[in-house]
Structure formats: structure tokens, C-alpha cells
Amino acid sequence: IDSGIRGHGVTVAVVDTGVRGIHAEFSGRLLTGFDATARIAIAAPFLVDGDGHGTHVAGVIGAARDGRGMHGIAPEVDLLPVRVFDGEGIATNFSLGNGLRYVIGSPAFVLNLSLGAQRPQDAYVESALLDNIHDGKLVVVAAGNGGGRNPTWPARYAKEPSVNGQIIVVGAVDEQNELTSFSNRAGDVADWYIVAPGVDLMSTYNNSASGYGYMSGTSMAAPIVSGAAALLKSRWPALSAKQTAEILFRTATDLGVPG
Numbered sequence: 576i577d578s579g580i581r582g583h584g585v586t587v588a589v590v591d592t593g594v595r596g597i598h599a600e601f602s603g604r605l606l607t608g609f610d611a612t613a614r615i616a617i618a619a620p621f622l623v624d625g626d627g628h629g630t631h632v633a634g635v636i637g638a639a640r641d642g643r644g645m646h647g648i649a650p651e652v653d654l655l656p657v658r659v660f661d662g663e664g665i666a667t668n669f670s671l672g673n674g675l676r677y678v679i680g681s682p683a684f685v686l687n688l689s690l691g692a693q694r695p696q697d698a699y700v701e702s703a704l705l706d707n708i709h710d711g712k713l714v715v716v717a718a719g720n721g722g723g724r725n726p727t728w729p730a731r732y733a734k735e736p737s738v739n740g741q742i743i744v745v746g747a748v749d750e751q752n753e754l755t756s757f758s759n760r761a762g763d764v765a766d767w768y769i770v771a772p773g774v775d776l777m778s779t780y781n782n783s784a785s786g787y788g789y790m791s792g793t794s795m796a797a798p799i800v801s802g803a804a805a806l807l808k809s810r811w812p813a814l815s816a817k818q819t820a821e822i823l824f825r826t827a828t829d830l831g832v833p834g
Contacts, residue, residue: 582649582805584812587636588683589798590674591629591690592664593622594656595781598630600638600647601654606682608656611674622656626664627781629656631790632689634779635798636805644787645777648802649809655683659690666690668697675703679710684808684816686712687801689794691719691727704729708741713816715801717793718746718759718768725762733767740767741816743804743823747773747796752830758793767820769827771799 586606596605608622609615624630633647633654640650659666659674671690678686686707695701707714719727726744733742747758748770754760761768773796780788804819814822 578810580806580810581640582637582652582802582809585649585684585805585808586653586655586682587649587685587687587801587805588655588657588678588681589629589633589636590657590659590671590678590686590688591632592626592660593624593629593658594633594654595624595630595779596622596656597784598779599785600634600641600644600779602639604637604651604653606653606655608658609674609677610658611670611677612658612661614673616677622658624658624781625662626660627788628689628790628794629658630781631778631788632687632794632798635776635795636687636802638779643785644779648799649805652802652805653682655681668700671696672699672703675700675707678712679703679706684712685801685804686714687798688714688716688729689797691717691730693727695728700729701732704732705737708738711816712741713804713819714738714742715797715804716742716744717797718744720757720792721759722757723759723762726759726764726768731764733764739817740820742767743800743820744768745793745797745800746770747791747793748830749774769800769823770830771796
């Protein structure tokens with residue numbers, strides 16, 4: 576039954592390749608974005624997404640429920656686009672740190688990080704991440720697509736006591752609810768790991784003002800969890816980031832070996 580809770584009043588930051596702001600599915604719900612690769616704030620409709628990845632992620636979270644194409648998990652959520660990948664598809668510690676710092680003090684309750692690296696980030700990124708945690712934000716991070724035993728960074732920060740249980744790591748399952756071959760496993764962050772669909776998801780894309788495309792990856796699974804977190808916060812605004820994460824873990828279906 577449709578509860579009518581669709582994310583209204585909640586903001587999710589999409590820290591990614593940018594968001595195609597002129598896309599019809601986001602009309603009226605994009606906050607002023609930030610291009611961390613250029614170190615300037617820029618009006619969201621003109622935030623560049625030359626790759627399409629960030630636009631796809633944003634659509635999974637919050638594309639409008641308007642009878643066109645598809646709709647996001649939380650179709651009335653507000654979106655804060657933060658571009659940390661340059662035109663070559665590269666994000667540096669500097670751009671990621673700057674992007675994360677832009678979100679501190681913003682209305683965003685959830686940060687979606689559909690990104691990862693094989694090694695820990697530097698002190699600048701770590702401090703920016705912790706400052707968002709201290710600001711009461713919930714950080715949802717893709718586990719990575721290497722099929723490895725452990726997620727990539729920054730997902731693996733989830734196990735650190737300093738993040739206060741406010742990081743959720745997301746792996747990808749297929750239509751049979753089986754972990755995909757590409758998804759990194761839970762590894763040393765098993766207590767903070769959840770899965771969501773991540774194969775051939777249709778969502779908004781940067782190919783036109785009303786275009787769509789299919790993508791696969793833990794990058795597509797993470798925004799499903801971000802959208803779900805936004806729905807919880809919209810229904811119960813008093814929830815903290817940690818409480819929201821705990822509800823998602825406790826109510827999720829336990830797959831595979833119990834626990």
C-alpha cells in the first residue's frame with residue numbers, strides 16, 4: 576500500500592560526476608550544486624555531468640513519480656549535486672575532500688557516495704568525512720565492483736568507532752537476490768553491510784533533457800539505500816543518522832547464511 580511518504584522535506588547529497596540539472600525528472604528539487612573539481616559553487620541546472628553516472632545515481636534516489644520513464648525510491652526528495660570527478664573521470668583526494676566539505680552544514684541528511692578507491696584516503700578526506708558524521712549525516716557508500724573479499728575505501732571506514740555507525744556499505748544483488756560476481760563482499764565491515772539490486776537498473780541519464788539509460792554496479796545499489804533512508808527520515812523526522820541505519824539493518828531480509 577502506498578503510504579504517501581515519498582521523501583518530502585529530506586535532502587540527499589549526490590557526491591559523484593555531477594547531475595544533469597535540466598533533466599525533467601529533477602525539476603524544482605535541485606539545490607545549488609558544487610563543482611569541487613573547479614572549487615566553485617554553481618547553480619545546479621548548469622552543473623556538468625559529462626559521464627552520466629551521477630545523473631543515473633540521482634535518478635535512482637529521487638527521479639519524480641510523474642508517469643514518465645521511471646521514478647526514484649524517494650521521488651519527492653531534494654537533491655544536492657556535488658561534482659568530484661573531472662572530465663577525465665578522475666577524483667582526487669583534494670576534489671573529494673572539497674566536495675565533502677561543501678556538504679557540511681548543508682540541509683543534506685544523507686550523503687550518497689557511489690565511488691571507491693583501493694587505499695585509504697588522506698587526512699583531508701578523512702577529516703571531511705568525520706566532520707559530516709559529527710554534523711549528523713548518514714553516509715551511504717558503494718562497496719565497489721572488484722568482486723573482492725572487502726569493500727573499497729571509503730566504505731571500509733564503516734568499521735571505525737569514530738563514525739558512530741553512520742556509514743552504510745552497500746553491495747549489489749541480481750534479480751534472484753544473489754550477490755553479483757562483481758560486487759565486493761562484506762569482509763571486515765560485515766556489521767555495516769547491506770545489499771540492494773544493482774543489475775541493469777533503468778534511471779535518468781545525461782543523453783537528453785528527458786533521457787534514460789541502464790547501468791549496473793554497486794554504484795546503482797547504493798542510491799536505493801539512500802532513497803530508503805530518505806523515506807524513513809521523511810516519515811519520522813526526529814530519527815538520527817545512526818537510528819536510521821539501525822532500522823534499515825534490522826528490517827532488511829537476511830540473505831544467505833543467517834546473520
